Amino acid sequence: MNGLVVLKIGGSIITDKSSSTPKSLADAIERIAQEIAGVSGSLILVHGAGSFGHPLARQFKLTEQFDVQGIIETHRSVKSLNTMVVDALTLSGVPAVPVHPLSCALLEQGRIRDMQMAPLREMVQRGLVPVLHGDVVMDSARGAAILSGDQLVPYIAQKMGAERIGIGSNIDGVLDNQSKTIPDITPSTVDRLRVYISGSSHTDVTGGMLGKVQELVELADKFGISSRIFNASTPGNITRFLKGETMGTRIQKDK
Ligand SMILES: Nc1ncnc2c1ncn2[C@@H]1O[C@H](COP(=O)(O)OP(=O)(O)OP(=O)(O)O)[C@@H](O)[C@H]1O
Ligand SMILES: [Mg+2]
Secondary structure, three states: OOOOEEEEEOHHHHEOOOOOOOOEOHHHHHHHHHHHHOOOOOEEEEEOOHHHOHHHHHHOOOOOOOOHHHHHHHHHHHHHHHHHHHHHHHHOOOOEEEOOHHHHEEEEOOEEEEEOOHHHHHHHHOOOEEEEEOEEEEEOOOEEEEEOHHHHHHHHHHHHOOOEEEEEEOOOOOEOOOOOEOOEEOOOOHHHHHHHOOOOOOOOOOOHHHHHHHHHHHHHHHHOOOEEEEEOOOOOHHHHHHOOOOOOEEEOOOO
């Protein structure tokens, strides 16, 4: 789709991920909403779950077992974070609408098997900004599983033919062992760089930084689509990303 941007805002920015109970960061949510409102263009937004999702998913062992109460409580919690994000965007003048993956996607062994894309397409064509999030989703093999925002981004980007794809987190891209940003990762360099990349310093059931890199390397490898991991907690960086500036780590196919 012409000019479409798919952007994920990490749960590490909009929530306090060091908290074992849900704790939102209202100032950050408001700043992000204002930055998004300041740049026009087609956009699909995805946000992470942070402390609204990962601790509950761990508590109910949702990556290992089917648990009805766990599904209900985890979805309720991430949905409440989604409402905060959508409300902040609405107040800033962004025509945002909530889209809950539990209601429109099906997984198989934790990977998206099927997802309703037609409503998203119509929303974007009509100028709306769909706002999806990491969620607990039904799984044809396991009953239910966690669908991370990091998996949603490449899936949606590829299905919709997005022009720019970014995952914003709380760190300046993918860092090496000297805490320097690695400017480029490709399918052929990722194995050498993997030793530097681990999960998250906080509770994260979907693989932290390594999870993001694996998802985006697969997108580059399978479909030749480039993307970027950048620091969305630095004020102004979301604006810069939306305007097409380069920053952070680029993940792309080998030349
Ligand atoms: N080599 C690395 N470079 C950068 N970050 C790394 C690296 N290895 C591990 N990390 C960790 O990955 C974290 C970012 O991933 P994490 O999944 O916690 O954030 P998020 O995606 O913003 O949150 P959420 O999953 O709730 O959306 C960083 O805060 C850092 O602790
Ligand atoms: Mg994560």
